[in-house]
Structure formats: structure tokens, C-alpha cells
Amino acid sequence: VHPLVTVCSLATLRTCFPILTWLPRYSLAWLKMDLLAGLTVGLTVVPQALAYAEVAGLPVQYGLYSSFMGGFLYCVFGTSKDITLGPTSIMSLLCSFYVGGDPVYAVVLTLMCGLTQTAMALLRLGFLLDFISYPVVKGFTCAAAVTIGFGQFKNVLGLKNIPRQFFLQVYYMFHRLPEARVGDVILGLFCLLFLVMITVMKNTLGSSEVTPSPLVRFARSLVWSFATVRNALVVIAAACVAYSAEVMGCHLFTLTGQTAEGLPAFSPPALSETTANGTHMSFSDIILDLGGGLAVIPLMGVLESIAIAKAFGSQNNYRIDANQEIFVIGLTNVLGSFVSAYPVTGSFGRTAVNSQTGACTPAGGIVTSVVVLLSLAFLMPLFAYIPKASLAAVIICAVAPMMDFRVLPQIWRVKKLDLLPFLVTFLVSFWEVQYGIMGGVVVSVLMLLYLVARPEVKMSDHGVMVMELSSGLNFPATEYLSAFLRAHALHVSTPRCVVLDCHHVSSIDYTVVNELKDLLKQFKLHDVSLVFSRLKPCVLEVLLSSDLPGFRHGDSIEACLQIMSINAHYD
Incomplete structure (x- = not known):
């Protein structure tokens, strides 16, 4: 009996701590690949985190606060070698609707989101995600991409005080077009052009040559490397241009402005606050204000991350444990609230970079987290000179691939009626994101119930x-x-x-x-x-x-x- 107990205990430990499955076999070759992947993702996550904080309506440092906890925890508890946890465009957009630019609300939301996700994992409630169909997910991501992308053009134009509601954004952006700042427009368009150009170059690296020459291989590697860290290159170059203009006394660009310096304090999240006008907001008041976000954000965070993990697991021939993935996301959000993070989930873009760079284990996430911490410790004063137009260009190019309407003819060929939940989700999401998701789910469930009630x-x-x-x-x-x-x-x-x-x-x-x-x-x-x-x-x-x-x-x-x-x- 004793050996059996030992085996069962070891199996249970490996289930709870997946690091035990790969750490005993860790090698120097794996270390080299994980270092390279972690460093590459780190150079990607820093500019993206700053940009996504803008989408969430929070000071830019909160993007970095949200970017390092996941790397440490996922290394121990994660079941995918490729997934990277951190702020994403969709989660940032959702947060912007509920937190209203208030960091205290954002941190409370992170804590509640983490507790909800952890409870889902412990109660094994991952099956709830099965009721969100693919057309609903696709309709939401397409609407989110349009909303996020269009919402960033105000920064490209240098416009301020534009409403956050999509239809009002469209109206006021065109209404105030004559007020656009020339410096921001030129810089933003140039950054967009560079990002698009280098992305196209990366996508056309394939060649008919069976055995390319060493020079061709070197050129391809160079283009791939530049394309991988293109966001960092754009932000650094734009910051240098803006700094030079400021030194010469020319205020040509709208800058990020002063940010909090140094690492965030590790302390329990503030559960109440006193607003600028002296109103005291208790924990219960904040919870009531967050409303539907307490359900929408945990579910969408889990859905996004699980979908990404499954996709890359299938691509790279390994399986993930869905409940363990939900647990690590929840734990990341709970502990993230202690360092002033806003809700995070798996990032498709950074996960793709991690996979393509050759990550062998989740240990690369530690390197990524160290890069973020070093940026917080030493580079925060420099981030004040980053033009908002360059961050807007980064976001627009990051969400552009999400606007994948090629799925519509595919849905039409397979089952025409599935276009209904897609269209309901897509259109209603421009009004209120949570209503779009709820509407799509309700339509999908009603279609399912109709099939149950009317069997052929x-x-x-x-x-x-x-x-x-x-x-x-x-x-x-x-x-x-x-x-x-x-x-x-x-x-x-x-x-x-x-x-x-x-x-x-x-x-x-x-x-x-x-x-x-x-x-x-x-x-x-x-x-x-x-x-x-x-x-x-x-x-x-x-x-x-x-x-x-x-x-x-x-x-x-x-x-x-x-x-x-x-x-x-x-x-």
C-alpha cells in the first residue's frame, strides 16, 4: 500500500504543481531557449502594457504593474509552455467600461475577478464556458477590435476629452477633426506605416528556395528579429524624437506625462476610497458600481486564456488542464491586486511570440517578469516622453488581426443560422460590451433549446x-x-x-x-x-x-x- 500512496501523492502534486513535470528534466539547451523567448516577450510586453493601460483609462504604470506577477506564478502552476499572462486589449477595453479610470476600482475588480476565477477552478465550473459559442466569441472580438482600434485614433489626432461611448466617439472625432495636432498626426501615421510595413515583410519571409544561401538566411533572421520587437523599436524611436523636440522647446506631441516611479508596494488592496470631492466610497459601494463587470470580466478572462492555451497546445502537440489554467489566472489576479494590477489573462500576440521564439517551458515567463520589473525600477522617468500617438499606433496594429471577418462566409457555409448570435453580439457590443456578450449567449442558448424542443x-x-x-x-x-x-x-x-x-x-x-x-x-x-x-x-x-x-x-x-x-x- 505504501508505494501506491507514494505514487498517488506524487501524481497529485504534479497536478497541483505542473512545474514538477518538467523541472527534473530541465537542461542547459532549454535554458538558452527560455532566456531568448523571455527576453523577446519582455521587449514586446513593456510597450504593449503601457499602451493597454491607456485603453483601460488608467495611468500607464498600471500596465506594467499588471505584467509581472503572471510570469512568476504561471511558471509554477501553468500547464502550457507558451502562454503569457498580462494585460490584453480586450480585458483593458472591458475594464474601461467598469472602472472609469479609477485605480482603486481597478484593483478591487482585480481582486474580485481573481477570487471568482479561483472559486470556478476549485468547484470545477469550467464547463460554464461551453455555453459561449464560437460565433459569440468571434462577434465580441471583432466588435472589441473595432472599438479599441477606432478609439485610439483620438490619440493619433492629438484630441482630448473625447467620450468613451463608441457612437459618441465617432461623432466627436469627426466633429473636432479641425482641432487635430499636426505633430501627433504625422508621428502617429509614420509609426503606423512602419509597423504595417515591417509586419508585411515578416509575413512574406517565405521563399521558393529549398536551401537559401547564408546571406538570405541572415537577412530573414534580421527581419524576423526587427518584426518581433517592432513595438519596442517604435516606442523608443518616438520617445527619442519627442525628447529632442522638448529639449529644443518645441511642444509638438501629446506626451504620456509624469508617471509614478519605482516598483509598486506589495500590500493588501485598498477596499474603499475618498474621492476628490470628499465622497467616501465603501467596499459595498464600489462593488455595486462595478455591477455586471464582476461576472463579465472573470468569464471573458478565462475564456480568452483557455482558447489561446488550447490553440497553442494543439499546434505544439501537448494538452492543457483547463481547471488548472483557470486556477492560475485567478491566483495571478488575486496576488496582482496586492501590487495594484488590473485584471489580466492570456495574451494571444505575446503567446505567439513566445511560441515562435522557441520557448521550451513556462520558465521564460520569469525572464519576461524580470524585464518588466527592471523597466519599473529604472525606466519610468523616461516613459514620460513617450508620445501617445506612438502607443496608439502599437494598439491599432495589435488589434487589427482580431478584425477577422473572413469567418462570416465560413459560418454561412456550415450553418447560416449561426450568423444570428454573431451579429447580435457584434452589433450590441457597440452599445454596451456586456450586453453584447449576454445577448449572443441568450440567442445561442435559445437556438440550442429550440433544437431540444423540436427534435427532427x-x-x-x-x-x-x-x-x-x-x-x-x-x-x-x-x-x-x-x-x-x-x-x-x-x-x-x-x-x-x-x-x-x-x-x-x-x-x-x-x-x-x-x-x-x-x-x-x-x-x-x-x-x-x-x-x-x-x-x-x-x-x-x-x-x-x-x-x-x-x-x-x-x-x-x-x-x-x-x-x-x-x-x-x-x-
Whole structure:
């Protein structure tokens, strides 16, 4: 027994602490690849974190506060070698709707989000995500990309005090177009042009050459390296230009401005605050103000990260533990609230960089986190000179791939009706993001319930009528099935016998049994038979124990036909 207990304990430890599955095999070769991947992702995450804080409506340092906790925790608890946790465009957009630019609200939201996600993992509630269909997810991401991307053009134009609501943004941005600052427009467009150009170059690196020359290989590596750290290059170059202009006394650009210096203090999050006008907001007041965000943000954070983890697990031939992933996201948010982070999740763009750079284990996340901490410790004074137009260019190029409307013809070919939850989610999300998601989910669930309540019935004639249920039989379908049988077998000029093929029916409930009792009586009154075919053992057991009058069944359709012929002979 003792060795068995030891094995079980080791297996449990490996499940709870996935680091134990790869750490004993860690090698110098893996270390080199993880260092390279971690450093590359670090150079990507710093400019993105600053930019995403802008999307969330928070001071830019909060983007960096949110970017380092995940690397340390995911290394110990994560089950994917590629995932990187941190601020993302979608989570930043969602936060902007609920926190109103208030860091205290953001940190409380992070804590509650983390507690909710941790509880989901411990209670194994990951199955709830199954009710959010792919068209809903795609509709939301497309709407979010349009909202985020368009919302950043105000920074490219150098406009201030533009409302956050999408339709008001559109109106005021065009209305105030003459107020655009020339310096911001030129710099923003130049940054956009550079990012697009180098991205296109990276995407066209493939060549028909089977064995390219060393020079060609070097050129490709150089382009790939520049493309990977393009965000950092753009932000650094723009900051240098802005600093030079400021030194010469020319205020050409809208700058990020002074930011808090140094590392954030590790302390329990503030659960209340006193606003500038002297109003005291208690914890309960903040919770009430956050409202639907307490449900939407944890669910969307989990959904985004799990989808990314599964995609890269499939691509790189490994499996992830969904509940463990939910747990590590929740733990990251809980501990992140102690360092003033706002809610984080898995990032698709940085995960792709991590994978393409050759990360072997989650240890690369530690290197990424160290890069972020070094930036916080030593570079914060320099971030004040970063033009907002350059950060806007970074965000626009980051969310552009999310506007993938090529999925629409694919959905149309597979199932046209699936366009409905996509369109509901997409259109309503421009009004309120949470209503868009809720609307899409409700439409998807109603479509699903309709299929349950209206199962397809295939009819064929074998001398008697054979009806095959093409899906399960549950109480919402009872009235429909009863009306169908009456209309096609009983309420006709010559009532007909029916064989009901139930090989797709895996469960049955009291409502169905009660209706079948009435149907059997009606068939008897019309002097015709209703025989059940190919019932599963669990369903047959329930029907036999229900004492249905005149209940007959067969193992096959042929057996049922034989039963009917015998009854007809005796009659």
C-alpha cells in the first residue's frame, strides 16, 4: 500500500504543481531557449502594457504593474509552455467600461475577478464556458477590435476629452477633426506605416528556395528579429524624437506625462476610497458600481486564456488542464491586486511570440517578469516622453488581426443560422460590451433549446409507419412529439401503426413518461399499435418500471414489425 500512496501523492502534486513535470528534466539547451523567448516577450510586453493601460483609462504604470506577477506564478502552476499572462486589449477595453479610470476600482475588480476565477477552478465550473459559442466569441472580438482600434485614433489626432461611448466617439472625432495636432498626426501615421510595413515583410519571409544561401538566411533572421520587437523599436524611436523636440522647446506631441516611479508596494488592496470631492466610497459601494463587470470580466478572462492555451497546445502537440489554467489566472489576479494590477489573462500576440521564439517551458515567463520589473525600477522617468500617438499606433496594429471577418462566409457555409448570435453580439457590443456578450449567449442558448424542443423526426414506410427520433427526448419536446404522432398516425383518414425508433434517446423524464402513457391509450382507442424500437437499457428500465398500458418494445425494427404482425394475426 505504501508505494501506491507514494505514487498517488506524487501524481497529485504534479497536478497541483505542473512545474514538477518538467523541472527534473530541465537542461542547459532549454535554458538558452527560455532566456531568448523571455527576453523577446519582455521587449514586446513593456510597450504593449503601457499602451493597454491607456485603453483601460488608467495611468500607464498600471500596465506594467499588471505584467509581472503572471510570469512568476504561471511558471509554477501553468500547464502550457507558451502562454503569457498580462494585460490584453480586450480585458483593458472591458475594464474601461467598469472602472472609469479609477485605480482603486481597478484593483478591487482585480481582486474580485481573481477570487471568482479561483472559486470556478476549485468547484470545477469550467464547463460554464461551453455555453459561449464560437460565433459569440468571434462577434465580441471583432466588435472589441473595432472599438479599441477606432478609439485610439483620438490619440493619433492629438484630441482630448473625447467620450468613451463608441457612437459618441465617432461623432466627436469627426466633429473636432479641425482641432487635430499636426505633430501627433504625422508621428502617429509614420509609426503606423512602419509597423504595417515591417509586419508585411515578416509575413512574406517565405521563399521558393529549398536551401537559401547564408546571406538570405541572415537577412530573414534580421527581419524576423526587427518584426518581433517592432513595438519596442517604435516606442523608443518616438520617445527619442519627442525628447529632442522638448529639449529644443518645441511642444509638438501629446506626451504620456509624469508617471509614478519605482516598483509598486506589495500590500493588501485598498477596499474603499475618498474621492476628490470628499465622497467616501465603501467596499459595498464600489462593488455595486462595478455591477455586471464582476461576472463579465472573470468569464471573458478565462475564456480568452483557455482558447489561446488550447490553440497553442494543439499546434505544439501537448494538452492543457483547463481547471488548472483557470486556477492560475485567478491566483495571478488575486496576488496582482496586492501590487495594484488590473485584471489580466492570456495574451494571444505575446503567446505567439513566445511560441515562435522557441520557448521550451513556462520558465521564460520569469525572464519576461524580470524585464518588466527592471523597466519599473529604472525606466519610468523616461516613459514620460513617450508620445501617445506612438502607443496608439502599437494598439491599432495589435488589434487589427482580431478584425477577422473572413469567418462570416465560413459560418454561412456550415450553418447560416449561426450568423444570428454573431451579429447580435457584434452589433450590441457597440452599445454596451456586456450586453453584447449576454445577448449572443441568450440567442445561442435559445437556438440550442429550440433544437431540444423540436427534435427532427425521420419517417419511412415499412407497411407501418417508422418514425426515427434524430436526437434525444426530453420534456421540452414532449408536446411536439405528441402532436406529431397524433397528426401523422391518429388524426388521418386511416389511423396507422407506428414503430418509434429511439436509439438516439439516452435519457427520459417523468413528463415524457406521462405523455407516452396518454399516447398509448389514444393508439389503443384507434385500434392501432405503438411499438418502441432499440431502446437503451437505462431508458427501457425506466419505461418498464412505469407500468405503461400496452407498452411493447423490440431490439430492432424488424422485431417490432414482427410483433405487430403477430398482434394483427391474433386480432
